Amino acid sequence: MAGKVKREKWSENFSEWYNELIETAGIQDKRYPVKGMNIWLPYGLKIMRNIERFIHAEMERTGHDEVLFPALIPETEFQKEAEHIKGFEGEVYWVTHAGLDPLDVRLILRPTSETAMYSMFSLWIRSHADLPFKVYQIVNTYRYETKHTRPLIRVREISRFFEAHTAHDSYEDAERQIKEDLEIFDNLAKFLAIPYIVSKRPEWDKFPGAYYSLGAEVMMPDGRTLQIGTMHNYKQNFAKAYNIQYETEEGEHEYVHQTTFGMSERLLAAVMAIHGDDNGLVLPPTIAPIQVVIVPIPKKNAEADVFAYAREIADELRTAGIRVHVDERDIRPGRKYYDWEMKGVPVRIEVGPRDVEGKKAVIARRDTLTKKVVERGELVEAVRKTFDEIMENLYQRASEFLESHIKRVDTIEEAKEVFEDRRGIVEIPWCGEEECGLKMEEELDAKMLGIPYPEEKAKAPESKKCPVCGREAKFIARFARTY
Numbered sequence: 001m002a003g004k005v006k007r008e009k010w011s012e013n014f015s016e017w018y019n020e021l022i023e024t025a026g027i028q029d030k031r032y033p034v035k036g037m038n039i040w041l042p043y044g045l046k047i048m049r050n051i052e053r054f055i056h057a058e059m060e061r062t063g064h065d066e067v068l069f070p071a072l073i074p075e076t077e078f079q080k081e082a083e084h085i086k087g088f089e090g091e092v093y094w095v096t097h098a099g100l101d102p103l104d105v106r107l108i109l110r111p112t113s114e115t116a117m118y119s120m121f122s123l124w125i126r127s128h129a130d131l132p133f134k135v136y137q138i139v140n141t142y143r144y145e146t147k148h149t150r151p152l153i154r155v156r157e158i159s160r161f162f163e164a165h166t167a168h169d170s171y172e173d174a175e176r177q178i179k180e181d182l183e184i185f186d187n188l189a190k191f192l193a194i195p196y197i198v199s200k201r202p203e204w205d206k207f208p209g210a211y212y213s214l215g216a217e218v219m220m221p222d223g224r225t226l227q228i229g230t231m232h233n234y235k236q237n238f239a240k241a242y243n244i245q246y247e248t249e250e251g252e253h254e255y256v257h258q259t260t261f262g263m264s265e266r267l268l269a270a271v272m273a274i275h276g277d278d279n280g281l282v283l284p285p286t287i288a289p290i291q292v293v294i295v296p297i298p299k300k301n302a303e304a305d306v307f308a309y310a311r312e313i314a315d316e317l318r319t320a321g322i323r324v325h326v327d328e329r330d331i332r333p334g335r336k337y338y339d340w341e342m343k344g345v346p347v348r349i350e351v352g353p354r355d356v357e358g359k360k361a362v363i364a365r366r367d368t369l370t371k372k373v374v375e376r377g378e379l380v381e382a383v384r385k386t387f388d389e390i391m392e393n394l395y396q397r398a399s400e401f402l403e404s405h406i407k408r409v410d411t412i413e414e415a416k417e418v419f420e421d422r423r424g425i426v427e428i429p430w431c432g433e434e435e436c437g438l439k440m441e442e443e444l445d446a447k448m449l450g451i452p453y454p455e456e457k458a459k460a461p462e463s464k465k466c467p468v469c470g471r472e473a474k475f476i477a478r479f480a481r482t483y
């Protein structure tokens with residue numbers, strides 16, 4: 001029978017749904033006595049590790065080397081890139097003492113690692129033969145966020161901060177790197193069954209020190225967007241501040257061009273929010289710590305041994321490389337269903353005495369809450385096929401939600417209606433002038449995500465006018481309420 005997937009709470013009161021689920025699904029414990037810093041619980045960390053495993057593999061595939069830098073950065077290093085300072089001075093945590101002694105050079109806890117890495121890049125990069133230079137790390141970083149903190153989404157210790165930093169012999173090669181970052185991100189988004197849009201940030205909202213910034217946004221259930229990835233082209237801004245030069249083949253000395261690519265535990269927040277329903281998490285099989293849970297359903301005085309049958313199925317699935325758990329707890333099956341649905345286990349297999357006799361099993365899908373009977377001999381194949389169906393369905397469902405929350409308008413009034421109705425992303429003509437962009441942000445009480453990327457998708461249709469100044473619109477600008 002077609003299951004009725006309930007998502008009322010999920011959509012009407014997303015914030016409460018999300019905060020409860022962080023606890024009830026065993027993702028994190030928020031009771032740590034420092035605001036904006038939470039504890040990873042075993043199940044949540046297993047999911048995050050599965051996401052990270054994919055990122056490490058993509059870094060390997062694209063020739064990035066993993067490094068690990070110290071978390072403390074001397075003030076002298078932090079001070080070197082002016083714009084970067086301006087952008088972060090209100091957000092950094094300071095270390096001013098060691099033991100009882102005040103430090104003669106204060107240290108900061110890294111908010112991101114440009115100012116930790118780039119003096120070393122200056123020592124490491126000497127010749128064009130050292131380029132392109134590509135490193136990354138997944139570490140904890142610290143930002144004194146003053147806006148509302150929220151587990152995984154806006155934290156003060158970003159405990160799973162992914163940062164890739166590259167150096168190139170030319171602007172063109174840095175641009176090639178940005179395209180590679182977008183490809184990596186697209187592979188990851190498909191792995192998580194998550195649709196997204198990429199926008200080029202407006203001048204007034206790019207990363208401090210960047211020449212331009214790209215943001216990858218997803219649509220959250222409450223119609224607000226969440227930035228889950230950013231790519232920045234730094235040109236030679238940091239290279240000049242940190243003296244990162246290389247010797248060209250002609251023996252000249254040139255500053256390198258640089259890029260960075262950043263993500264964080266927000267990826268998990270996006271998976272939870274986008275795929276979840278009122279029964280809890282719905283995990284894509286790609287990252288589920290338990291892909292199949294088997295629930296034996298014993299019946300009084302039936303001699304069929306449902307436990308042995310369940311274990312035999314589990315062994316076969318495990319041999320096939322599937323992550324499986326048999327729930328042998330002595331509690332009602334219904335209670336087991338509730339627990340594993342809360343944890344988002346993609347597939348449940350139920351086996352009662354009749355299934356043992358008939359050499360069958362029942363497969364229950366977490367995403368559609370539907371069930372079907374399968375022959376014992378076809379189980380591995382059926383489970384694999386069900387994983388593919390779940391990935392496809394999760395991606396389709398999320399894509400429809402995203403598409404239905406992007407609206408193209410011509411006037412501020414129309415845009416306001418969208419935000420009053422159910423929020424989402426508004427695409428509106430723009431002359432490209434900062435004052436008009438800022439005016440629209442103010443009028444709409446929304447953030448300009450920027451213009452569509454790549455730029456050929458950003459052009460305004462013929463004869464569209466900027467709703468603020470009436471001049472010819474050059475671009476389509478995107479606005480949204482954001483996290």
Ligand SMILES: Nc1ncnc2c1ncn2[C@@H]1O[C@H](COS(=O)(=O)NC(=O)[C@@H](N)CS)[C@@H](O)[C@H]1O
Nearest residue numbers: 112153154155163227228229230260261262264
């Ligand atoms: N307070 C926060 N909590 C959780 N994730 C965050 C927070 N601040 C930023 N992020 C995530 O970290 C990513 C990279 O951060 S960033 O500021 O945009 N970019 C950088 O720091 C660049 N140095 C690239 S690593 C963002 O795309 C966002 O997904």
Ligand SMILES: [Zn+2]
Nearest residue numbers: 431436466469
């Ligand atoms: Zn204008």
